Amino acid sequence: AQSVTQLDSQVPVFEEAPVELRCNYSSSVSVYLFWYVQYPNQGLQLLLKYLSGSTLVESINGFEAEFNKSQTSFHLRKPSVHISDTAEYFCAVSDPVSSGSARQLTFGSGTQLTVLP
């Protein structure tokens, strides 16, 4: 079974500072990897995803994540954060090979990013 570990439940950071949100997964097969973001009082929305090919993926608002197969990690980074980035961030994994429920998303426990002025 797949599992996702987000090591930090809370990450406070000052505006314009860099940030890294950590995500590790456990799976014995190839995976699809996702980062979703949840702004206050909203549902989740996709930030970026890795399916195959280049291990570095980027979002339109300056976030990037790198797939590291040897370390089974998919950490999310941004070089300079804004107040508006304050949100909860969820890492998720799905298995491209299995069928049925095994192809559903498994989520981590989430990381609350708080950007301070």
Added chain:
Amino acid sequence: DVKVTQSSRYLVKRTGEKVFLECVQDMDHENMFWYRQDPGLGLRLIYFSYDVKMKEKGDIPEGYSVSREKKERFSLILESASTNQTSMYLCASREGTSGRNTQYFGPGTRLTVL
């Protein structure tokens, strides 16, 4: 834009009541999902449906049932609400069955069971 709507943002019910949570998507997606979100636990899958009248249990189906009579609508039913079902409930939809496709989420229903 994909739109997933949920019937209520906030709901307060009493123990033992039957509760219906409704979800509607407007993109003709085959797959629909119900999750509950609890602090420190992330999102956990309750049920999902891959077609009309088709459903499959997720990781925590106990105490819940679902109904999908039309493609655009997926309902979550709490037959007899209990206090441990107080939570945020999120509905999602997805085109096709591939795990590579994006799930689109509704705004959530915060259910409190007293």
